[in-house]
Amino acid sequence: MAAVVSPPIASFRTPSSATEFWSTAARDRLASIRGNAFVRDQYTAARLQRSLQEELMAIQSVVCTVSAELNSLSPISRLPPETMSHILSYVAAIDRPDLELKPEKFALAHRQRLGWIKATHVCRRWRHIALNFTDLWRRVILVFGAEWAEEMVARAKSAPLCFTLDHRWRTVRESTGPVISDHLQRTQSVSVLHGGSSSAGYWLRYLAKCLFHKPAPFLESVEFGDPDERVHWDMESNFFNDSAPRLRSVVLRGCTSFAWHSPILRHLTSLTIEDCTQRLSFDDFVTLLQQMKAIKVLVLKHCLPNVEDTSSSSPSAVVDLTQLTDFTLNGVLSIVVRLLTHLRIAGTTRLSITSHSGQNFDYPMFVTVLQGTGFLDKGLPFTHVQHPTVSYGACLYAWRAPHASASSSPHDPADLMLHFSSGGNRIVERTAVALLKAIHPRAIPGQDLVHLEVRSYRDGWTAQTWLDLFGHSPNMRRVEIAGRPIATAFVTALSHRSGDAETGCQSFFMPSLTSLELTFSIYPSIPADCEFYERLLAAMESRKQDGVVLSQISAAWSDFPEARLARLREFVPLVEHL
Amino acid sequence: MPTIVSVDDSTVPGEGSSRLLLLVSSDNKHIVVEEDIMSRSRFISKQVEGFEATSQRHAILLPFSSFVLNKVIEYCSHYRGYYLLEDDPDAAPPGRSPVREWDQEFLDVDRNMLLRIIKAAHYLEIKSLVGSCARAIADMIRGKTTEEMREILGVENDFTPEEEHSPSSKCTG
Numbered sequence: 079m080a081a082v083v084s085p086p087i088a089s090f091r092t093p094s095s096a097t098e099f100w101s102t103a104a105r106d107r108l109a110s111i112r113g114n115a116f117v118r119d120q121y122t123a124a125r126l127q128r129s130l131q132e133e134l135m136a137i138q139s140v141v142c143t144v145s146a147e148l149n150s151l152s153p154i155s156r157l158p159p160e161t162m163s164h165i166l167s168y169v170a171a172i173d174r175p176d177l178e179l180k181p182e183k184f185a186l187a188h189r190q191r192l193g194w195i196k197a198t199h200v201c202r203r204w205r206h207i208a209l210n211f212t213d214l215w216r217r218v219i220l221v222f223g224a225e226w227a228e229e230m231v232a233r234a235k236s237a238p239l240c241f242t243l244d245h246r247w248r249t250v251r252e253s254t255g256p257v258i259s260d261h262l263q264r265t266q267s268v269s270v271l272h273g274g275s276s277s278a279g280y281w282l283r284y285l286a287k288c289l290f291h292k293p294a295p296f297l298e299s300v301e302f303g304d305p306d307e308r309v310h311w312d313m314e315s316n317f318f319n320d321s322a323p324r325l326r327s328v329v330l331r332g333c334t335s336f337a338w339h340s341p342i343l344r345h346l347t348s349l350t351i352e353d354c355t356q357r358l359s360f361d362d363f364v365t366l367l368q369q370m371k372a373i374k375v376l377v378l379k380h381c382l383p384n385v386e387d388t389s390s391s392s393p394s395a396v397v398d399l400t401q402l403t404d405f406t407l408n409g410v411l412s413i414v415v416r417l418l419t420h421l422r423i424a425g426t427t428r429l430s431i432t433s434h435s436g437q438n439f440d441y442p443m444f445v446t447v448l449q450g451t452g453f454l455d456k457g458l459p460f461t462h463v464q465h466p467t468v469s470y471g472a473c474l475y476a477w478r479a480p481h482a483s484a485s486s487s488p489h490d491p492a493d494l495m496l497h498f499s500s501g502g503n504r505i506v507e508r509t510a511v512a513l514l515k516a517i518h519p520r521a522i523p524g525q526d527l528v529h530l531e532v533r534s535y536r537d538g539w540t541a542q543t544w545l546d547l548f549g550h551s552p553n554m555r556r557v558e559i560a561g562r563p564i565a566t567a568f569v570t571a572l573s574h575r576s577g578d579a580e581t582g583c584q585s586f587f588m589p590s591l592t593s594l595e596l597t598f599s600i601y602p603s604i605p606a607d608c609e610f611y612e613r614l615l616a617a618m619e620s621r622k623q624d625g626v627v628l629s630q631i632s633a634a635w636s637d638f639p640e641a642r643l644a645r646l647r648e649f650v651p652l653v654e655h656l
Numbered sequence: 657m658p659t660i661v662s663v664d665d666s667t668v669p670g671e672g673s674s675r676l677l678l679l680v681s682s683d684n685k686h687i688v689v690e691e692d693i694m695s696r697s698r699f700i701s702k703q704v705e706g707f708e709a710t711s712q713r714h715a716i717l718l719p720f721s722s723f724v725l726n727k728v729i730e731y732c733s734h735y736r737g738y739y740l741l742e743d744d745p746d747a748a749p750p751g752r753s754p755v756r757e758w759d760q761e762f763l764d765v766d767r768n769m770l771l772r773i774i775k776a777a778h779y780l781e782i783k784s785l786v787g788s789c790a791r792a793i794a795d796m797i798r799g800k801t802t803e804e805m806r807e808i809l810g811v812e813n814d815f816t817p818e819e820e821h822s823p824s825s826k827c828t829g
Contacts, residue, residue, distance in 0.1 A: 135817065138816060138817055139816055142814050142815065142816045143814075145812035145813060145814035146812075146814040148812050148814075149811050149812055149814055152809070152810045152811055153767075153768050153771040153772070153775075153810070154771055154793075154809045154810065154811060155811065156771075156775070157771065157774065157775060157778070158775075158778055160778075161774060161775070161778045161786060161790065164786060164787065164790040165790040165793050165794055167790070168787075168790050168791045168793075168794035169794040169797065169798065171794075172791075172794055172795070172798055173794070173797075173798045173799060196800075196801065196802050196805065197797065197802075197805065199802040199815075200802055200805050200806055200809070200811055200813075201806070201811050201812065201813065201814050201815070202814050202815060202819070204811075205815075
């Protein structure tokens, strides 16, 4: 058969000429095969079949060549490889393999849930770039089994590896443990989540056994355990001893037998321990903290020393932890307090306390302790106090002083925001108020407080509460209140005068108040003649008589008759709807 | 390397307090822009350093159209004086942070234009713009099947049957 000579590609001017060429070529090429469709001889038929398959593969190869030529002209193919790598990095960051898929559906949807890996199937060039871009492969998610993990490890070449293992996947077999273990020498991070399955405890224990005794010269962070579902597991090793010199961040959840004495702890900058039943004595605990000179983030939940260990006979030395930036404590508040008395922490540290204390806890004593640590002096005592018996929890948010003037004392924040999101539990709200009362006389004499924001939708406060808490706030300029009961109590307090024993003068509650904002979002239908408005009107009237006038009231009171608003404007120049 | 042509001083009024640059696009449009605006481009910055070394002013010829160039200038003007982390040579690799709102609107263009912008940004060495474009392209193909990706990006399947069923392909899905 005469060889088919392809014309130069430049002469492919019209589709018809291309069609003509290829159809002619195909016709000539297949001429010898045509007419054999009715071959009965099995041997001949098989030979022809093989020939045709070879032809087909050759044609497919040509098609691929033409497709590659076409791709080379497409705008995306003309992007430089480093730009393509950049795009693939983003695809890998935002399109991860679907970890939320239920295990039983996983196999069926396997190919649809590959995430960024699909991008490597687009064309030869993409695959070539992806395969040579080691950063894509070094973050190994062990959801597709050991074989795939090993392939990723190989593709990562010499790049440091980051392993993530999620036990929700049935494809995660025992063989995945050795994958990490075999490559621990070049591993940068290991993250193992379990998802609360029945075998999770076994898995975590097994992996800990595989990993925690081996040399890990490049390991920087370890996370074991799920943040949402608690599973307990044992650590049977001494947690690397000195074999992981670069390890700086450790998160262990549900580890019942943590190796508190591992020397590796001394070098950590971040440590999270949750639910450790094997606890140190109080003195050993304090000594351990003393050795952690580099620690910056420390989260200790349900792992503080037991009450009986806190003997006061041998007081521990005060430990300097002023380098801490974040400090979270979850445990019995008496232990927390005792611990805080032994620590020196910077006032700028973000302290978060979740307490287990009962309602009768001695909050003034707690405040005294906090003052001793210096938190109150900096105006940032804590971010969170939660009662254990309620699911909603109560939040007493931080004192914040972002706008405090330079002249104001560092003790006294100018702005204060209180947020009682108790969602219906009065115990919590009362606890928070008790805490506030205990703190307030010491931390916020009120002289410098100019802005207050309070939100609560429960009947927690009375006018007396307002007077107790903020009766000495002569510089308060603006108050924002959300919630009808608390606002009603506030407007009642606005009418209150108090006398000064020394001068004999009487002054209104918050005499400098000029701006008031009221929101009653969950009570949209307050009757227009309700007690609240009468009290507000009375307060404004009496304050005006004494020259203590508010300049602005903003409120969400769409149901309030315009006539009454006009009445209010007689005493307050600007009354507006929010 | 870009082509640099000498420019008459009268063409480029750059001796005053506000230094100006003359950029010439591939369609021969002359665009005068303040040097300060284009300082986000490491390529332009290096060119300007070269000018200062030779005490001569030049126009900078760029291999993309005025339409694309104007888009890049619009981007640089918007972020004039801003510090963008992505332009930092020591910036961390791309994460999951979303595209800035303004960038999203700015890059709401057709695919070919987006590709031209990212190419120009790469040429001009504007890392933040490369990053935003890359993220926009990544968003276009996020969650799509391979076939859909090909269609979106205008790419043909050029794998041979052997390549499509090769062990590496199997291991990557």
